[in-house]
Amino acid sequence: MRLPANSLAGSSLGLLVGKLLQMGGGFIFWIAAARTASTTTVGVTAAMVSGLMLCVQIALLGVGAATTILIHRHNSAEPSAHHRTIDDAVSFVLLSGAAVGAAYVGIAVWVTQGNQTLASDPGVDLLFIVASAFATVGVLLDQVSLAFSRGWQSTSRYLASVALPIAIVWVIALQGGKLSAADLFLAWSIGTFVAVGVGALQLRRSRAYHYRPRFALTRMRNLARIGFPMQLLTLVERAPALLVPVLVSVIVSPTTTALWYAAWMAAWAIFTAPVAVGLAHFAEIVKDPGSAAQRTSEAIRSALLFGGILGMVALVAAPQILGLLGPQYAEQSATALRILVLGLLPFTLVQSYDAVCRAQSRLKEAVTVGMVGGTILLSSVLLAAPHGLTPMAWAWVIGSIPWGTCAAIRIRQLLGSASHEVPPPDHIRNTTKSDVDLLRGKS
Numbered sequence: 001m002r003l004p005a006n007s008l009a010g011s012s013l014g015l016l017v018g019k020l021l022q023m024g025g026g027f028i029f030w031i032a033a034a035r036t037a038s039t040t041t042v043g044v045t046a047a048m049v050s051g052l053m054l055c056v057q058i059a060l061l062g063v064g065a066a067t068t069i070l071i072h073r074h075n076s077a078e079p080s081a082h083h084r085t086i087d088d089a090v091s092f093v094l095l096s097g098a099a100v101g102a103a104y105v106g107i108a109v110w111v112t113q114g115n116q117t118l119a120s121d122p123g124v125d126l127l128f129i130v131a132s133a134f135a136t137v138g139v140l141l142d143q144v145s146l147a148f149s150r151g152w153q154s155t156s157r158y159l160a161s162v163a164l165p166i167a168i169v170w171v172i173a174l175q176g177g178k179l180s181a182a183d184l185f186l187a188w189s190i191g192t193f194v195a196v197g198v199g200a201l202q203l204r205r206s207r208a209y210h211y212r213p214r215f216a217l218t219r220m221r222n223l224a225r226i227g228f229p230m231q232l233l234t235l236v237e238r239a240p241a242l243l244v245p246v247l248v249s250v251i252v253s254p255t256t257t258a259l260w261y262a263a264w265m266a267a268w269a270i271f272t273a274p275v276a277v278g279l280a281h282f283a284e285i286v287k288d289p290g291s292a293a294q295r296t297s298e299a300i301r302s303a304l305l306f307g308g309i310l311g312m313v314a315l316v317a318a319p320q321i322l323g324l325l326g327p328q329y330a331e332q333s334a335t336a337l338r339i340l341v342l343g344l345l346p347f348t349l350v351q352s353y354d355a356v357c358r359a360q361s362r363l364k365e366a367v368t369v370g371m372v373g374g375t376i377l378l379s380s381v382l383l384a385a386p387h388g389l390t391p392m393a394w395a396w397v398i399g400s401i402p403w404g405t406c407a408a409i410r411i412r413q414l415l416g417s418a419s420h421e422v423p424p425p426d427h428i429r430n431t432t433k434s435d436v437d438l439l440r441g442k443s
Contacts, residue, residue, distance in 0.1 A: 017152075017155050018142075018152075018154035018155040018157065018158040018159075019154075019158070019272070020272075021155065021158045021159050021162065022158040022161065022162060023265075023268070023269055023272070024162075025158070025159075025161070025162025025163070025166060026162065026265070027265060027266075027324075028162070028166050029162065029165055029166050029169060029187075029188065030042070030046075030261075030262070030265070030325060031324045031325055032166060032169035032170045032173050033045065033169055033179070033184050034325040034326045034329070035173045035326070036169060036172050036173045036178060036179045036184075037178060037179045037180070037181070037184060039254075039255050039258050039259075039326075039328060040253075040254045040255055040258070041179070041180060041181045041184065041254075042184070042258045043249060043253070043254030043255050043256070043257040043258030043259075043261070044181040044249070044254045044257075045181045045184040045185055045188070046245055046249075046257055046258055046261040047245050047246050047249035047254065047257050048128065048181065048185050049185070049188060050242050050243075050245040050246050050261070051104055051108070051128075051242075051246050052101070052104075052128065052131060052132055052135060053135075053242055054104075054239070054242040054243065054246065055097065055100045055101050055104050055132045055135075055136075056097065056132065056135045056136045056139055057231075057234065057235045057238055057239070057242065058100050058235065059093060059096040059097040059099070059100040059101075059132065059133075059136045060093065060096075060136060060139060060140070060231050061092075061096060061224045061227065061228055061231055062223075062224060062226070062227025062228040062229065062230050062231030062232070063089050063092050063093055063096075063140060063223050063224065063227055063231075064089070064139060064140050064142070064143030064144075064227065064231075066089070066222075066223045066224070066226040066227035067085055067086065067089040067140065067143055067144060067223070067227075071085060071144070071148070082207065082209075083207075083209055083210075083212075084214065086144060086203070086209060086211075087211060087212050087213070087214040088214050088216065088219050088220060088223060089140055089144075089223060090137055090140065090211055091213050091214050091215050091220070092220045092223055092224070093133070093136040093137055093140050094133045094136070094137060095133075095215075096136065097132045097133035097134070097135065097136030097137070098129050098130070098132060098133040100132060101128055101129040101130075101131070101132025101133065102129050104128070104132070105125045105128055105129060111250060121182055123182070124182045124185065127185065127186060127189055128185075130189075131185075131189040131192050131193075134189075134192045134193055134196050135192045137196050137199075138157070138161070138192060138195045138196055138199065141153075141154075141157065141195075141196070141199040141203075142154050144203070145202075148206070148207070150202075150206060153199070153202045153206075156198055156202070157195045157198045157199050157202070158195065160191075160194050160195055160198045161191035161192060161194055161195035161198075162191055163191075164190055164191055164194055165187045165188050165190055165191040168187045168190070169184070169187050229363040229364075229367075230358070230363070232363070232367050233354060233357070233358070233363055233366050233367050233370065236366075236367055236370035236371055236374055237350070237351075237354065237370060237374075239374055239378075240374045240377045240378045240381075241264065241268070243378055244260065244264070244378065244381055244382070245257045245260060245261050245264075247378075247382055248260060248382070248385050248392075251382060251385060251386070252385050252386055256385065256388075256389070258329075259328070259329060259332050259333050259336075259389055260333070260336070260389055260392060262322055262325050262329045262333045263322070263333040263334075263336040263337040263340060263389065263393065264340070266314060266318070266321055266322065266337050267314070267337055267340035267341065267343070269310060270307050270310040270311050270314060270340075270341060270344060271307065271343075271344065271347050273303050273306035273307035273310060274303035274304075274307055274344070274347055274348040274351040274352075275351060276306075277299050277302050277303040277306070277351070278299065278303070278351035278352065278354065278355045281295060281296065281299035281351075281352060281355040282355040282358050282359055285355065285356065285359035285360075289359070292356065292359070292415055293415045296352055296355075296356060296411060296415060299352050299355070300348055300349070300352050303348040303351065303352070304344065304345065304348055307344045307348065308344065311341040311344055314337055314338065314341055315338050315341055318334040318335075318337045318338050319331075319334045321337075322334050322337065332389055333389060335389070335390050335393070336389040336390055336392065336393035337393075339390065339393035339394055339396075339397060340393050340396060340397065342397045343396055343397045343400050345404065346397075346400040346401055346403060346404025346405070346407075347400065347404070348404075349404040349405075349407040349408045349411070350370075350373070350400075350403055350404055350407045352407070352411060353366065353369075353407035353408075353410055353411050354366050354370070354407075356411060356414055356415065357414075360414060362414070365410075369403070369406055369407070369410070370403075372403075373400075373402060373403025373406065373407075374403070376399055376402055376403065377396065377399040377400050377403060378399075379399070380395040380396070380398060380399030381395045381396050381399060383395065
């Protein structure tokens with residue numbers, strides 16, 4: 001099958017390949033890290049990386065979605081309007097990423113009383129803040145690429161972002177050197193800086209774009225107001241997985257965090273299937289509202305099929321997959337990974353439900369359900385954490401059942417009562433002409 005690179009399918013496939021490269025490269029990075037550092041050091045670094053990813057999700061504030069809306073939905077062909085929009089968006093996320101990163105560092109200092117690397121080394125603290133800002137820009141660049149139907153650009157960015165950190169850590173590993181948590185986090189952060197640099201070159205070549213700092217508060221406020229509802233739902237979806245390593249590192253130990261993080265990374269590769277299908281599911285419902293029930297059934301079947309194939313690989317080869325990190329991971333994390341595979345069904349139902357809610361402008365409902373379901377899930381895992389990885393994995397699966405059950409019930413109710421006309425999403429319906437003019441720099 002041939003897909004034009006600038007088509008919707010081709011652009012989406014490019015982003016998916018980029019994400020798979022990021023995940024695969026990340027796994028290789030942690031393999032190298034496990035061979036150059038102790039389990040405790042890897043756990044501390046994993047907690048820092050998870051914390052940074054949480055900061056990125058918070059700092060985005062829907063600016064990526066707002067940028068896409070302005071470039072794609074309002075279809076201005078004027079390059080200068082596109083450039084102003086990108087300038088505003090990049091300036092916004094640089095500020096918000098740094099601010100959220102600084103707040104996270106402050107919380108880490110207060111909670112750990114300086115007993116963790118992030119709270120005891122000012123140089124690492126500064127690196128964390130800068131990396132938070134750049135990592136947020138990196139995610140924004142994915143949205144910009146998709147807005148211009150150039151999703152394949154993300155492949156080069158993600159390849160560059162993982163190649164250099166892997167090379168650095170593997171060279172040290174081959175020489176028998178040992179790395180601290182600060183060293184590992186620096187190597188990981190270099191990849192973030194490289195990805196943003198590659199993205200800047202891509203925009204320069206494809207759109208003749210050069211970043212110019214713009215800090216117009218009115219336009220920034222409107223950017224956030226347009227995109228925030230979508231981002232809030234995404235944050236609710238991702239928060240439990242991102243919070244578990246951070247909180248377990250404080251409540252139990254960095255060692256437990258490292259062992260859990262290894263199992264979860266492999267499980268997330270499986271859960272990527274319903275996430276990818278959910279994006280296509282949302283697009284299909286918006287395109288043809290009358291086929292919502294059929295598309296939802298098809299999406300659930302496809303996600304379970306693709307995820308199930310990956311899950312079977314994990315069930316059979318869990319020790320071998322995790323053994324790449326070291327014998328301790330194979331012995332203690334393999335059972336947890338096999339149990340986490342069972343969470344595919346409720347996770348798939350949640351993704352399908354959120355896709356329907358996005359298409360039918362029911363974002364407040366989906367966020368409320370997600371907050372309740374996510375709280376139950378997170379609480380279950382944290383209560384089980386002191387008892388080991390296997391209880392944590394069972395707690396994850398059992399804790400996700402109420403969320404998935406509620407999602408299944410609401411899918412049936414929403415599709416049973418859905419009209420053939422779907423109202424415009426909240427971020428479009430609530431966007432006035434003056435909002436659009438402000439964002440384009442015309443006000």
